[in-house]
Amino acid sequence: MLRCFASTRAAPILPESRRMSVPRSVETSQHRPDPLTRDRRLAQTSEVVETPPRTRAWSSVVAVLFLIVAMWAGYAAIGPPPVAIVGGSGLVAFVIWQRSYLRRPVDPSVILPLFLLTVAALDVHMAEEYLARFGPAMSRLFDISWTERSFLLIFAFLGPCLYALTAIGLYYRIPLAGFLAWFIFIGPGVAEFTHFIFPLLKPALDPTLPAAITATVSNGRLVAEMPNYWIGATGRYYFPGLYTAALPMVPGIYAIIRLAGRARVAEVRPDRPESMSHPKRFSGLGFVEGGDIRRRP
Numbered sequence: 308m309l310r311c312f313a314s315t316r317a318a319p320i321l322p323e324s325r326r327m328s329v330p331r332s333v334e335t336s337q338h339r340p341d342p343l344t345r346d347r348r349l350a351q352t353s354e355v356v357e358t359p360p361r362t363r364a365w366s367s368v369v370a371v372l373f374l375i376v377a378m379w380a381g382y383a384a385i386g387p388p389p390v391a392i393v394g395g396s397g398l399v400a401f402v403i404w405q406r407s408y409l410r411r412p413v414d415p416s417v418i419l420p421l422f423l424l425t426v427a428a429l430d431v432h433m434a435e436e437y438l439a440r441f442g443p444a445m446s447r448l449f450d451i452s453w454t455e456r457s458f459l460l461i462f463a464f465l466g467p468c469l470y471a472l473t474a475i476g477l478y479y480r481i482p483l484a485g486f487l488a489w490f491i492f493i494g495p496g497v498a499e500f501t502h503f504i505f506p507l508l509k510p511a512l513d514p515t516l517p518a519a520i521t522a523t524v525s526n527g528r529l530v531a532e533m534p535n536y537w538i539g540a541t542g543r544y545y546f547p548g549l550y551t552a553a554l555p556m557v558p559g560i561y562a563i564i565r566l567a568g569r570a571r572v573a574e575v576r577p578d579r580p581e582s583m584s585h586p587k588r589f590s591g592l593g594f595v596e597g598g599d600i601r602r603r604p
Contacts, residue, residue, distance in 0.1 A: 356412070358482050363409055366482040370401060373486075386451030386526060396494035400486060403493070403563075407570035408485030417569070419477045421562035422488045426470045428554035429495045433462050439547030440534055443519075447533035450511035450525045492566075496559015505546040506538045517541050 358366075374397040381389025407413075442458035445451065469487065476484025512533065513520055517540045521531045536546045 356480075358410060358412065362482060366409060366486070367405070369483055370404070370486045374398075374401070384457055385453045386449065386524075388445065388449050388451060392494065392498060396498055397490055400489035400493045403567070404486045404489045407566065408489065409482050411570075412480035412482060412485060413566060413569065415478045415480065418485075418488060418562070418566060419474060421558060421565070422477060422491065423474060424558040425491055425496055425555050425562060426474075428551075428558055429491070430467075432495075432499070432548055432551040432554050435551045436548040437463075440532065441547035443530055443533040444505075444536055444547050446524060446530045447512045447520070447535060448505065448508060448510045448537075452524050452526055452528035452530055454528075454530055492559045492562045495555050496562070497556065499548070499552040499556050502546055502549045502552040506536055506544050506549070508537065509539065510535055510537050515540055 374394065377393050377397070378390045381393055408418075437455075437458065440455065442453040442455055446453045470491075473484050473487040473491075477488060512522055512524070513535070514537055517535055519532045519534045521529070522533065523529050535541065536543075538544050
């Protein structure tokens with residue numbers, strides 16, 4: 308009975324010198340997170356980080372090389388029009404990218420939905436172009452060799468691959484991905500207005516013949532079934548992609564306006580937390596500064 312009573316008594320209080328000390332707060336900054344973990348946390352927050360000068364330099368070089376290769380490939384396979392389209396859109400995108408995303412990559416929650424929405428609308432638009440034979444129609448209009456095969460190769464295979472890689476890069480705030488996003492916003496996003504001009508242009512090959520033709524174009528290549536959409540020959544105002552041309556233009560132009568406005572605010576109000584190079588944010592655990600979480604005192 309005494310043993311049972313003794314077992315139910317409170318445990319003896321140890322002297323102060325024999326007590327085990329337990330830390331009251333945990334300093335997580337003692338354990339440095341691996342780079343992948345920090346990049347994932349950065350991608351999921353609104354923290355804005357300045358791009359290092361070295362990263363800016365090699366990103367700019369890669370962007371210029373991309374434009375040169377794309378223009379050369381387009382000229383060799385099709386003709387001069389792709390050089391004007393890719394070169395013009397790429398040059399404008401490069402200038403805007405240098406002054407905005409390359410300096411401070413935008414929060415993925417802002418730019419990524421706009422990019423994906425523009426790409427989705429662009430895919431619907433290209434479906435109409437494919438069904439109405441956009442490539443051969445351009446071949447007849449400008450005397451170039453844009454075949455159905457090259458159209459599918461560019462927009463149905465290489466394009467989606469590039470869009471997917473760009474989306475991943477935007478999520479992790481890779482500076483080069485910002486250039487490709489701006490290229491899509493400016494190129495397919497804005498330049499689609501040319502579809503409203505093409506029906507008014509007189510084709511270079513047999514302009515008065517409404518029927519489709521198969522002929523050898525200026526670079527010596529054979530292009531089959533080239534339709535004629537000139538309004539002067541058909542009496543109809545239409546060109547492949549005309550009905551859905553506005554679909555990618557709406558999110559593309561909206562993305563340009565919104566992102567340009569954010570970049571302007573960041574330059575005018577550098578004291579704003581979103582535009583600081585290493586801002587201090589408040590979270591449920593405390594303050595986040597430089598990638599570490601510190602508890603409040």
